[in-house]
Amino acid sequence: MTGVRINVWAKPEPKSTVTSGSRISLAGVAVIQDRSAHRLQKAVWTLILTIAVAFLGVGIFTSFSHFRNPRIARAWSESRPATLEFPSFTVCHMYGVKKSVVLNMTRPNTTFEDWRMRGLELLRWEEFNLDQLINDASYSWEEMVSGCRLAHHRCADVGTISPVVTDRYGLCHTFTPAISVPHTFLEPHLILHLAESDPTLMSSEHQGWMVALHSRNLRFSLTAAYLGLTTVLELTRGSHTDVVLRKERNTRLNIPEAPCSGIDTPQDQVVLCHERCLNQLSLSGRNASAPTCRLPWMAETLNATACTSHEEFMASTLGARRLFNSSVSEYSMLQALDRCRQCPTSCQTDAYVHDNPTRVVLDISPYKVRYMKHFEDGIHTLITMRMRHGEQHIQEVFDYTLSTLVSDIGGYAGLLVGGSLLTLVEILEYAILRKCR
Template sequence: MIRPVVIVCSLLLTLSYGRPYFDYDACEGENVGRGYYNLAGERSYNRNVELICDFKREMGYDYDRVMDIAWIKLGDGGRCSRAEAIRGDIDVNSLDGRSVLTIPRCDDRDYGVYRCFGTVRQSYRNLGRYRGQSDHVFMDVMFMPDDFSGSSRYARAEALKTSKVSHVRPRGSALRRAVELARAAQVAGALSRHPLRRLLLLLRLGITMSCLILTGYQSLELLNQFWTEPTATAFSRLPADRMPVPSVTVCPNGRGLEFREMPLNESSMSEWLWNHTVSLREMVVRCAHDCSPGPAGPLELADRTADSPTGTWHSWAVDRAYSTCHTFTPNISMIDLLDVQRKKRFNPIEAAEWDLFQLEIRMKPSGGMSRISASVFFHRANEAQVTNPGFLSFEPSPRIYLEPDDIVTVRLRSELTQRESLYRAPCLDQAGYDRSLCLTRCLYDTRAARYGCRSPQMIDSHPHLPECRRAEALEMTLTLTEEAECGCPRACREHVFIATVSDRQYMAPHETSDIGYILVLAGRQPHMETTESAAYRLVNLLSEVGGYVGLLVGVSVMSLLQLLIDLAERLHDWCRRDRVLPLTVG
């Protein structure tokens, strides 16, 4: 009866030894030694490599045998968690605790750290159990020959790691490594308890904290400088041919008529102002060069324009201060104007000053009116802001005051300012945009919407509305809140003409002619351009902050990138912690 039981137990033990047993993690167990490799062949294209793990030589003969030997190739840095399958048509031969992995025609893609692992089995005398006690052991083979690659790509210290949990007694080279590690731990512990060591650690901690505080303070200073948006200003003076030809507006003084003076039987205030003020033909006697109005000047309200060889005159009514103003808009460039003057000179050499305009203005119109004065404005190609139309933030155009019998010499210069729109000071970069004209149009629209009528100056923008006959409608002023609601930001491109009286002479009493003369000159470099741009941009902030961080803390873009890659790899390993390793068995 005992003999059949013994036979059955022997068969069960034999079957248990013959079946592969791979239900354990290859990253666990004890590193009992290091394998080696043999290269065969003389040329790179037919070289074969044999990776050998000899557990019996490393562990001694106290154990029966190591079975279920399998192979894996560790990942970058010798990481078992990132193991990969072995490439190529390989061959594994395992016998009596010794396993040989043969890789034919190996190349640099096969370089790396290979791990062979198995189970140490020791039989019990107790036949009640069919399987013996199992211990997991492994050996690493570093295959990175210098004659192939010249240098190792993986750190030897990270490739070969010794496990802490194992009850297999080390022998041979494993015992020597354990003793060396124990001695190194004792030395490290002794140094950590030394007062000098503690002082150095405190000094290092203090320097690190100081660098971090200094880096944070300097970064805040740079950030504050970035938010203030400093600007850089560049000035350049240009010759006269780069300056645009200015427009000229002539307005009579002392002829302003109040709307209360208008008779009740008058149907149109615009026609009444037009008939009782100085017309263009009466006021502008002569304008050089070739800018005098034609003989058929504007005599009626329906016809308020007059052509000249070099431009167009336009007459328009002003709501306040003046009655009617006359504006000349040139249609030639400064280059054409300077060429005309060069042809008239005997000496073709560049002149020190250029004659732009010569105006003769009559100061005593017909009809028995008394002598008056005039205001002359130089501006861009639009209507001049001769008076405040009814908003608070008003910037009037500079004017030249001209009395009867005056001979005035004016030097004109041009200033063009181009600025960049900033967060603290936004502006509108649009061709032909002017904030004063935008506010004026907003004032007209508000008057038309609130009172349903138009002032004399609104005859072009709102011709379909009736005339305003109420004082509050004509004297309406926009408040600051209404100005903000108009949506008229500052212009990014501002062009102004600055006129300076350099000489003023008076005619003798016996030479009076009730005509004022004005001569407009321009120097050789009358045009100045000013460019304002942001001096401290985001790229400057990043570069300076990065410089301080790299200098004081030692952090760079590459180190941050490497940190992100390491974190991604750790997350990838954690997500694949339950995956099955790619084993290679014989």
């Protein structure tokens, strides 16, 4: 017969007095609350929890500091549309004017070197005005571009060509495509052949051409180039330049340190405001009045009459030689633009960037045989462009957000004290019950 053994020496277990809300489920807290635990054990756990809570406080403080003062990071993504939007491009002659025409419009015995040094001072103002010089001496599209094909179409058939006057290069010409181009692997989308049409300009005098790439809704100007809204390529004579482009859409954050005015702000509006700001800064710096004659590159003077004397031109440009002058410092322009912070800037801009262009001597380029067989010897250059499949999107974001803050606090709490969100509920319940007793 099996009996039940009774230990008469065993102490009866005390009835648990723990009720809901009387204990917190954190490592070590149960030991501290246990009245039967040894004092040394309680002291050790108290020290451990004190250190852990101190580190937790430092971590939470650091997290809130980062949350209040986040840094700006960039997030990259890429889309692959079925067709590609080829950018507009503006072509300028680096000299700006035709040598033969300028020498016929200047004083007797003037050399081209004299013109480069003294400029409009040598113009026969009694016979010509500034508008006549720009119209007659500047290069037309046909006088610069000997061949232009976009996606196997003549450029004139698939886009528009419009003139634009700049104060450095005179009359330039912008081609704006009206079509999209398909994705290609090796074949270029654009084939642009430039040739010198003035027979009096010697090869040693030639400085080449400039091609500026920009979005279709932007009117080219040097201010747009200074603002970083265009991609500029300088083409030297006797060379073939091969360029691979990719479209980038940049989205900025509107923050007080660098405010922007939304993603729908037209870029032309941004450029026009900066141009007017530069003119106002120049006027205020020299204590002068507004221009008295028409400067074709300044929109606010287009309704004025043409400049008919060198003195009138210099007064309108505030004593600065602002036409066909390549010695203007870009650093001074950038410093002046930095003072135009009242002008709006778009939070979203499109840019066409390129890898390092491949440039070879035109005589050894295979494209010369393919595209320039019918051209005679002379001053030429060739540029081919292909757009890379895929548009890159670059967006500014804060590197520390609310979700990052919650994650960091949860990580600190879990690592240091083994807590969670439910632990906070338990602590709140414990505090309420202690107060009610």
